[in-house]
Amino acid sequence: MNLFDWVGLAATTTGAALLHTLTGFVFAVLAAPLFLPFVDPQRAIQLVIIVSTALSLVALPGLWHAITPRLLLRLGLGSLAGLPLGLIAFRHANPVFVRGLVGGIIIAFAALLGWRSSGELHGPFGERPGLEIATGLVSGIATALVGMAGPPVLIYLLLAGAPPRTVRATLLSFFAFAYAVTLASHAATVGIPTQTWLSAGILLPFAFLGGLAGRPLGDRLSTDAFAILAILLLVAAGLYTLAAAAAVVAQ
Numbered sequence: 001m002n003l004f005d006w007v008g009l010a011a012t013t014t015g016a017a018l019l020h021t022l023t024g025f026v027f028a029v030l031a032a033p034l035f036l037p038f039v040d041p042q043r044a045i046q047l048v049i050i051v052s053t054a055l056s057l058v059a060l061p062g063l064w065h066a067i068t069p070r071l072l073l074r075l076g077l078g079s080l081a082g083l084p085l086g087l088i089a090f091r092h093a094n095p096v097f098v099r100g101l102v103g104g105i106i107i108a109f110a111a112l113l114g115w116r117s118s119g120e121l122h123g124p125f126g127e128r129p130g131l132e133i134a135t136g137l138v139s140g141i142a143t144a145l146v147g148m149a150g151p152p153v154l155i156y157l158l159l160a161g162a163p164p165r166t167v168r169a170t171l172l173s174f175f176a177f178a179y180a181v182t183l184a185s186h187a188a189t190v191g192i193p194t195q196t197w198l199s200a201g202i203l204l205p206f207a208f209l210g211g212l213a214g215r216p217l218g219d220r221l222s223t224d225a226f227a228i229l230a231i232l233l234l235v236a237a238g239l240y241t242l243a244a245a246a247a248v249v250a251q
Contacts, residue, residue: 005038006202009047013203017055017210019233027052027207028148029234032102033241041098043196045090045146049183050192050200052149055207056175067169072177074129075153075170078136079143079178086144086182087189093145099245102146106238109151110231132156139178144185149178154230164226 001009012034020027028048035044093101135156143149153174157167186192 001038001199008038009035009199009203010206013051013206014210017051017207018214019210019229020052020055021211021214022229027055028150029106030237032146032148033099033106033237033244036099036241036244039199042090043193043199045098046186046192046196047200047203048148049143049179049186050197051203051207052175053179053183054204055211056172056179058208058211065169067173068166071132071170072173074132075136075139075174076177078133078138079140079149079174080136080181081133082137082140082142083144083182083185086141087185089141089145090186091190096245096248098146099241099248102148103238103241103243103245105142105146105148105151106234106241109155110234110238112155114231139174140182143178143182149175149182158230167226 012031016027016030016034019030031048031051032044035047038044039047135152138152139149142152150171153171154167157170162170183192
């Protein structure tokens with residue numbers, strides 16, 4: 001990689017980490033598509049997984065008391081079940097297809113959140129063990145395939161009416177578990193090149209810098225502001241990813 005690529009990766013990592021700590025979910029959603037101009041899809045996804053694992057651990061202090069252990073357990077069990085399916089798809093998926101899939105997931109995710117915010121959906125889900133395990137299953141597949149554990153879990157939490165602080169705490173603790181397991185699985189099955197580990201090590205200080213800057217801001221977000229910020233970020237990232245995939249197809 002040249003200097004321009006490193007600057008782009010560092011800037012993306014810092015900004016995505018700040019917003020990740022602010023909202024609890026957005027690092028992979030932003031970094032996965034924005035890393036693609038600088039590195040190939042497989043390396044981009046593995047970088048996202050490595051940095052997300054470290055970033056979630058750094059962002060968790062101060063949020064432990066907002067975690068719901070039973071919810072986290074069920075999400076974790078579902079994620080473990082979905083992980084092997086995602087790894088199989090990761091090994092055989094076409095890179096252009098993966099880009100399009102990421103963009104489509106993000107856009108659909110943003111549309112659903114916007115639909116909820118407009119009042120079309122009423123009433124909380126409450127605790128539904130089966131639905132929580134299913135949410136974890138989808139998240140496990142998405143984590144291994146495209147490095148994005150957050151969208152399925154965030155949809156469930158927002159539809160359940162959870163306040164922003166609970167959403168952030170649950171997502172960050174779930175990420176710390178899901179990404180760590182996914183990272184170990186990638187290393188054992190797909191393999192992670194030495195250069196990818198070195199690149200992640202260089203990017204980690206930028207991730208920590210953004211994460212520390214976002215922590216005090218996250219506690220000040222109202223529920224409405226949180227939802228609006230989430231939707232805007234998702235729409236922007238989704239459109240960018242779909243455009244990148246379309247550009248490759250058109251070549």
